[in-house]
Amino acid sequence: MSALRTLDDLLAEGVSGRRVLVRADLNVPLDKQTGAITDDGRIRAVLPTLGALVEAGAKVVVCSHLGRPKGAPDPQFSLGPVAGRLGELLGAPVHFATDTVGDSARSTVADLADGQVALLENLRFNAGETSKDEAERGAFADQLAAFGDAYVDDAFGAVHRKHASVFDVPARLPHVAGRLVLREVEVLSRLTGEPERPYVVVLGGSKVSDKLAVIEALLPTVDRLLIGGGMCFTFLKAQGLEVGTSLLEKDMVETCRNLLERSGGKIMLPVDVVVADAFAPDAAHDTVRVDGIPSHRLGLDVGPETVAGFSAALSQAKTIFWNGPMGVFEMPAFAAGTRGIAEAITKADAFSVVGGGDSAAAVRALGLDESSFGHISTGGGASLEYLEGKTLPGIAALEN
Ligand code: 3PG
Ligand code: MG
Secondary structure: OOOOOEHHHHHHHOOOOOEEEEEEOOOOOEOOOOOOEOOOHHHHHOHHHHHHHHHOOOEEEEEOOOOOOOOOOOHHHOOHHHHHHHHHHHOOOEEEOOOOOOHHHHHHHHOOOOOOEEEOOOHHHOHHHHOOOHHHHHHHHHHHHOOOOEEEEEOHHHOOOOOHHHHHHHHOOOEEEOHHHHHHHHHHHHHHOOOOOOEEEEEOOOOHHHHHHHHHHHOOOOOEEEEOOOOHHHHHHHOOOOOOOOOOOHHHHHHHHHHHHHOOOOEEOOOEEEEEOOOOOOOOEEEEEHHHOOOOOEEEEEOHHHHHHHHHHHHHOOEEEEEOOOOOOOOHHHOHHHHHHHHHHHHOOOEEEEOOHHHHHHHHHOOOOHHHOOEEOOOOHHHHHHHHOOOOHHHHHHHO
16 A cells, blocks of 8 residues: 555644645434434544644534435434534534535635634535436535645545545545544554464454455454354354344355355354344343254344353454444343453453444443553444455545
8 A cells, every 4th residue: 555645744734724624434323312422432533633633723624424314404414413522522612514515614614713623514415425426426526625725534434435525525635644544544454464363353243244245355364253243143044053033144144154164164153142032122031052042032142152262262362353243232131242252352462453333332332441452443344345455445545
C-alpha cells in the first residue's frame, strides 16, 4: 500500500480559517423505542481528529450516514441527536444543518467561525450518496465538495462503501486520512502482514453468508478459527447434527461441509449450546450437548464447555481477531458465551483486535474494560473486507 497523506500533513500546511470537510462514521446504534444513542463509541472515536482541527482553527464541516434510509429524508434516521452528543463530547456547540447540501447546510457552513464545528444531516437522505450511477454520485459529490477546501476521511466503518462522500469527494479535494482511519489501517495491517503466532480468530454473528469470504481468506493464514454465534448452527448441521429451530442457512450447509473438510482441523465448533423455547429474554432455557438439541428448541448462546475450550485455545494465542457475538448477548440469559470469550481474550497474552460495530458494542454493553483489548475497531464490514484483502474504495481514493 502506498503511503497515505495524513491529518498531520494537512495540519502542517495550516488549516486556520480553511473549511475542512470531515467524513465521519457516526452511525451509532439507537434505542428502538426512545431513539436514544445506546453506544457513542463511534462518536468518541472521531474526537481526536475533530479536536485537532478545532484547535488549529479550521472551520470543521462534518458529514456522516446513520442507518439505511432510502435516499430521502426520514426523521428516525436524523443525525440531530448525534449533533447534541458530539457537542457534549467536544465541549462546544455543534451547528446542525437540517439538510445535507441544501439551504440549511449552505448557511450553516457559511456562518462558521474559525474553530467551530458543523454537522450536516444524514448523507443517505440523498439518493446520490449511495447511487451506483457514477454521474448521480458525482453530482452529489460536487455539492458536498463545495463545503470544503480540504477533505479528511475519518469514517473507517464506511471505507468499504463506494459512496459519494467516501469515494468521489476525495477525487475533488485535497484529501488526507484522519487519525482514526490511520490507526485502524495500521492495526489491521499487522494482522494481514505476519501476525505473531498462534493467530486465533473468533467469528460469531448470525450469518455464515456474511462471513464466508473472510473465512475463505483467513483459513490459510490462521492457526485456529473458533466459530460461535447464530452461524455455528449451519456448521453443526453440516456435521450431520440436528439443530432444532436454531438459525439455519440451508443453502450454506454444503459450503460449510466443504470448509470443514478443507480446514485441516483448524475450525473449532461449539460442543454445547444454550437452547431456549423461544427468542425471548424470559424464555425457558437449558444447556445441552450439540448432539442433543431438541427439535422444538433453538440455540441462543454457546455453552460453558465451549467457552472453556475456546478460552484454552485463546490462552495460547499471540494474535487474536474477534468479530461477532457468541450469542444473543443483549438478553442476559444468553450473554455468558460472549462475555466468557471476551474475558478470555482480555486475559490472553496476545495482541487482540475486536472488529465490528456489534462486537465493540458488546464489549461496552457487558461493562468490559476497553483498554484491555489491543484495539477495538469501529468498522464491522470494513474490518472484515480489509482482512479479506479486498481493495477498499475509501482507502484507494485516499491513496490517489
Ligand atoms: C456500519 O455500521 O457497518 C457502517 O457504518 C457502514 O454502514 P452500512 O453497512 O449501512 O454501509
Ligand atoms: Mg454494517
